Structures are given as C-alpha cells and as structure tokens.
Amino acid sequence: MDDVTGKERDPTTRSYGPTRPFDGAQAPTIPDAFKMIAQTANSTASEFPQINPDICIVNYYTNFGKLGLHQDKDESESSLTKGLPFISISIGDTAEFLFGNTRDKDQATKINLESGDVLILGGESRLLFHGVSRVKTDTAPSWLKEETGIRPGRINLTFRQY
Numbered sequence: 031m032d033d034v035t036g037k038e039r040d041p042t043t044r045s046y047g048p049t050r051p052f053d054g055a056q057a058p059t060i061p062d063a064f065k066m067i068a069q070t071a072n073s074t075a076s077e078f079p080q081i082n083p084d085i086c087i088v089n090y091y092t093n094f095g096k097l098g099l100h101q102d103k104d105e106s107e108s109s110l111t112k113g114l115p116f117i118s119i120s121i122g123d124t125a126e127f128l129f130g131n132t133r134d135k136d137q138a139t140k141i142n143l144e145s146g147d148v149l150i151l152g153g154e155s156r157l158l159f160h161g162v163s164r165v166k167t168d169t170a171p172s173w174l175k176e177e178t179g180i181r182p183g184r185i186n187l188t189f190r191q192y
C-alpha cells in the first residue's frame with residue numbers, strides 16, 4: 031500500500047494541512063490495517079472510484095452527541111469533481127443518521143447506523159447533506175463492550191482522499 035502522509039483538519043477554518051493546528055504536530059500516516067478495511071469496503075462499491083485515503087477523521091459522540099446536516103466539501107476540487115467516495119465506519123452505540131438533498135432535516139431520510147456498519151457516499155451522492163440526529167444509549171453489541179471496554183457512545187471514522 032502507498033504510504034500517504036496523513037492530513038490534519040482544522041475544524042475552525044474547515045481546511046486540511048500537514049500539521050495539527052493547536053500544537054503543530056505532524057499528521058500521522060493512517061495505519062495500514064485501517065486503510066485496508068476502508069479500501070476493501072470501497073472495492074465492494076464498484077460503482078465508485080477506488081481511493082487511496084490520506085485523511086481519516088475520527089469523531090467521538092457521547093450519548094448526547096449530534097452532528098447537524100452538512101455537506102462534506104472541504105476536500106480538493108478534483109476529488110469532489112471526480113466524486114471520490116468517503117467511507118464511513120461506525121463503532122459502538124447506534125446512530126440515527128439523516129441524509130437528503132437539502133439542509134432541511136424534516137425532508138431527510140433517517141437510517142440507523144449500527145456498530146460495524148459501513149456507509150459510502152460517492153459519485154452523485156458525494157455531496158448529499160448528512161448528519162447524526164441522535165446516538166441511542168446502550169445499543170453497542172455486548173461482545174464489543176466486554177472485549178474492548180469501549181466507553182458509552184459512538185466512534186465514527188471517515189476515510190477520504192484529499
């Protein structure tokens with residue numbers, strides 16, 4: 031697998047760079063094992079191009095966590111024009127995930143993203159509005175809690191190519 035230097039995202043300016051904004055630390059590379067999972071998932075969605083991820087955003091949601099409807103459009107113009115997919119992996123408690131063509135949550139479609147679910151938005155769906163309306167308390171698989179001691183809440187990883 032190619033060794034692509036990771037990028038850090040500055041949530042304030044919504045831009046990507048080689049270093050972490052608050053302390054200047056170099057962005058680490060994405061572990062090969064993580065990349066492998068993302069790229070294997072990517073290859074099952076054969077209608078979308080294959081990416082070589084250089085960004086992995088990790089979001090942790092407590093059981094009160096939410097994320098408003100938004101579009102992911104901070105990646106390069108070329109990446110967005112080509113509709114390069116992002117691959118999202120959910121771990122822990124189930125999320126109620128919304129997506130739609132506008133920012134209006136009343137018109138959005140609601141699905142559950144359970145632990146282990148993979149969601150891929152690419153091609154024409156790359157710029158869909160999406161967000162998390164709630165995280166459902168104590169819905170993580172019991173084996174996951176027992177084997178890892180994962181704390182309550184949800185972890186989401188999204189892999190992208192800048």
Ligand SMILES: O=C(O)CCC(=O)C(=O)O
Nearest residue numbers: 087089102118162186188
């Ligand atoms: O947590 C999720 O499922 C979505 C995360 C997301 O939309 C993002 O990081 O841009």
Ligand SMILES: [Fe+2]
Nearest residue numbers: 100101102160
């Ligand atoms: Fe997003």
